Amino acid sequence: MSRLGKKLISLAGKKIDIKIQNGRIEVKGPKGELFIPAIKGILIKIENDRLFVLRDEQVKVHNKDYGLARALINNMIIGVSVGFEKRLKLEGVGYRAQIEGNMLDLQIGRSHPTKLLIPEGVKVTVEKGVLIVVEGISKFLVGHFAAEIRAEKKPEPYKGKGIRYEKEHVRKKAGKAAKGKTG
CATH class of the missing domain: 3.90.930.12 (Ribosomal protein L6)
Structure with a gap:
């Protein structure tokens, strides 16, 4: 049951x-x-x-x-x-986002800006250029579009650069220097 x-x-x-x-x-x-x-x-x-x-x-x-x-x-x-909301944060030097019409423009360390079409039924706002807020009444649409944004540049484990959910904790790995020198 x-x-x-x-x-x-x-x-x-x-x-x-x-x-x-x-x-x-x-x-x-x-x-x-x-x-x-x-x-x-x-x-x-x-x-x-x-x-x-x-x-x-x-x-x-x-x-x-x-x-x-x-x-x-x-x-x-x-x-x-009430509605649903997902907040994403851009971490990295020069990483920023802006909205142009019904497109979300991401500058995430590539030679060209990444443009994502905002789906119908979802409202996206950008605060301070580095905080993306995805809102809507459909939990599926909000979560799916937030996951699409995050998939463009997942946080990497060494410096933590990338797009992450606001309260997401990224586990960092030790670099080569931390392993110790052999010789």
């Missing part, structure tokens, strides 16, 4: 509208609207500002789908009410 699927989702104090129609689950809130296809054998019940995800006993559903459905619905509720 899925432990995650059993947990209830609190809707108290949130202005959210949830509908199940045309084979999809729709969630509307102050920040926008999201939907996912309905998962076979999953039922949703709302009582007293609490949402329960239930399994239909007549349809055999794997526990992973039960927990998955609850997690996806919870992420949609958080997204349309």
